[in-house]
Amino acid sequence: MTTKMYLFKEGYDNLRKHGSKTFSTMLIICATLLVLGIFLVLFQNVNANVETVRVEQGLQAFIDDTATDDEIEYMQDEIKQIEGVKEVKYIDKDMAFEDAKQAFKDQEYFLEGLDKVNIFPASFVVKFNNINQSQTVKTAVEKIDGIYKVNYNEDRIQAVISISKIANIFLLGIGAVLLIVSIFIISNTIKLAVYSNKREIFIMRYIGATNRFIRTPFIVEGTIMGLVSAIISFILISIAYVLIYARVPQVGSSLGVFGFLPYTTLWYQILIVYVVLGLFIGIFGSAISIKKYLKV
């Protein structure tokens, strides 16, 4: 048995020696990680929905009825060349009328007779590469000859963005609190292990064990607890997400409704976050507990 294997085995034996304490610690860490995971999933979903709003929401530029087809084509090219424009979609008068019909599906009497004289103007729907460029794009579009009005629902977008910012800060805050709680819990369990191994540590120090040698089994113990809790939490949250996902709308599926991301785009992020957090909680939690026993 090499030294590394021996130290690993010592750490593992510690876990087994305090089986019930290990179990309850992992249970609490799992619960913490699950809560963190739920927040993470919400965080990702909120951001995905905000992103959808950002991408979907463009500005609408209305075209003078007098504009000829050539002029419209020229305008479209001009808009395309504006920096920050992702795509430009032309909606002719017929399509505009169809859209209106769709919008007033239940009150069709509003539109009676309008099919003979189409009052709906043709327009361009302009989407942005980046929401931050929306103002400059809007100003540039307004300056184009033949555009008589630009509609851009800035307030709504800004509201969604600020809500998501607040939500993100809130989620990060909760995450940080839960992280500290986890570290505290694991460090308490390791303290118990250190205490019950006081005799060994005393002898080790007299025999000439390096700090690394004394510390490693406890770090191994903490790491295993953190990692196993991370994997269990990952499995549980994966099952829960897949079950819930089958019963809720998907993101971007219907305009204006909060939708869920498919799990295929989320699982690896959750796994990475869990493994990193599990390792961090385990290593950091055990390192702070053993520190005071390493004085010479």
Place this chain on the structure above:
Amino acid sequence: MIEFINVKKEYNHDVLALNNINLKIEKGDFTFLVGPSGSGKSTFLKLMIKEEEPTSGKILIDGKDIGKFKNKDIPFLRRKIGFVFQDFRLLYDRDVFENISFALRVIECSEREIQAQVKNVLQMVGLTGKEKYYPNQLSGGEQQRVALARALATKPPIIIADEPTGNLDPTTAKGIFKTLLDINSRGTTVLVVTHAMDIVNDLNKRVIYLDHGQVVKDEQKGGPKFDNENVFI
């Protein structure tokens, strides 16, 4: 091998534990350190393994000034000194083999070295065949032999025994001292702190007598002259 030069140790600026200690223990010596409780014996040992720092003075172990050692060097200083305690300090949930191999694992020996060395030291202390016994299946004397074997396993040039026979009956105690002499005859420097004056007097070895933190006597051959000293206070 062990040298104290003008060593002084004060606790909290007013409790003087050791005062102006000057002594030298040569390589291969067998030395007793005696004195009443509170005379500074424990402080003396703690200074040797750098568990405490002297207030002033210099301590040389194996020719090196240990005052210059950094924290990271301390484990390597301690590997030169095998420590034997009065209460054995064995791990009661591990068998004899594991108790001894524990010391070898600490200094990161290979499995093959561990197997050979445990066998070797068990033979030295007369416990061959007891590898699988747990400490509480052994007598007090045998337990102290296991502790001795553990101290010897890492082949330290110095063995310090702090009251090694304090918990043992006289016959068993003699056996332990016989083993310590045997270890000494193989070249290991041995320093024994003890109250067992009959044995000190029997063995005719060097005796350093500490009292109130000072060396009050340093006899190259201890003997009946210590009979009248009240070292059991």
